[in-house]
Amino acid sequence: MMRVLLFVGTNIAVLVLLNIVLFIVQSVFHVRLGNYSGLLLMAAVMGMGGSFISLAMSKWIAKRTTGAQVITQPRNESERWLLDTVKSEAQKAGIGMPEVAVYDAPDMNAFATGMSRNNALVAVSTGLLQSMDRNQVQAVLGHEITHVANGDMVTMGLIQGVLNTFVIFLARIIGTVVDNALSGNRNSESSSGGFFYFIIVMVLQVALGFLASMVVMWFSRWREFRADAGGARLGGRDNMISALQRLAGNQGETALPKAIQAFGISGEGGISRLFMSHPPIEERIAALRAAA
Template sequence: MGIVLFLLMNIAVMASIYLTIFILEAVFGLRLDQQTISGLLILSFIVGFSGALISLFMSKTMAKMGMGVRVIDEPANPIEGWLVKTVEKLAKEAGIGMPEVGIFDGPPNAFATGWNRNDALVAVSSSMFDLMEKEEIEGVLAHEISHVKNGDMITMTLLQGVLNTFVFFFSRLIAQIIAPKDEEGNVSPMAYMAISFALEIVLTIFATMLAMWFSRYREYRADEGAVKLDGPQGIYYALAKLGQIPKEQVALPANMKAFGIVGFLDLFASHPPIEKRLENIKRYARELGYKI
């Protein structure tokens, strides 16, 4: 299933790129010449934002299929009933539309996704109910609702689109400048592609580091949002419990890591260390007058 989703995503991205270029050229008469700065910049924008926007609009579908999320249309038991009512309460307090609520089988974790704050999906793993008390799960849900309220999915998409655009643009611009040329000043196609590909890899590394820095920043804000919505106790003790579990037992798949409640420190960490998040929660809770 993962391979099928990957192929469908890439087909959709390539189709959107070609369709956009066709419309610009056939309808608006705009010729995208990569040898010009304006043409290269427009092409870079199309390539950079196509994948990011398609990922955003397909995020709920991809999450449901990739994670095996079962959306709760009608609660089948008291736990599902409590889960739906809790999400409904938190969404109302946050001033957003009621998200879809789902459960998936997997390690203790949760995530939120969706293309806008009034059409989101909030899902938790079934194992969360074995690990945590309801108060702690409610804190986790408040964290995910805060992501939705803050528009983090849209902001991450826009940031990724901008970063993709600049990676594509500068890798090819620099390649045009430094690639060897023949006597007539024409760039060697093979050298141009090799140099631009190498530069794209290097620039993507730096772009990913910047995107993950912002992801870590938004996790602090979502934790603070959880404190505002639900108080500090639930999210604090939920994170404390998750921090005691080996990371390989709670990690979500790579394509969902940035949307989970918990992640772990590495060169491209999407989440801050749990210890720092706990310290930030305590600091912020004290500012709001809580004792923790």
């Protein structure tokens, strides 16, 4: 489970930082956005900018939060096989060779992230390498390579950027209305508002962002089915099904940091379906069998 929450969490942090900077600039220099088109432009710059800054940072953050060690020179036969398998599948998928890394964790998981198809990172846990046979691992790697080949992270960036734009825009529109109503329209001439306006906007952005995350999670679930199909093509349908069945016993036991849990292959459970980054494994297996 490791691509979405890393991205979304970083995205939220960047947005908060950008908002604080903007409020400071507005207060110090008395900058005002006097019309909706100006506000929408500012929201688009902040929203899309925050999203793609998150995307650009995704590999670095993934390495830092998991402690993933990139394999530059294979130290043993297992690492050599891992590199060769990723290289072979990347060539079949028509993408550049991604960085390959291993991180120390007991759970069975793997993830891929990166700015583009030719600048990606594929990482697997030690738990996955120890608990699955090579046919299963090959299918899991095919699943992750397919995420990269499909450009899922870039598409996620675009979706998140558009949603960010409307979250920022609507939060400020609603915030202005609420602030004016509570202050008796004393702030109606100022679109920058004061400290209370800042608090209202921050609360609204969190609330609206929570709703927007449902759209992001829907896309995340949909792309898992596509990645499973790609894993079946690259690693064998039976191997992909076998790997998912093996992962079924791993549900609820992920050791990934919360910020990047949605980026892994194993998915998540115990959450309302609207906020699940991965479909239930039973549905994924059923989709593979139906496609066959």
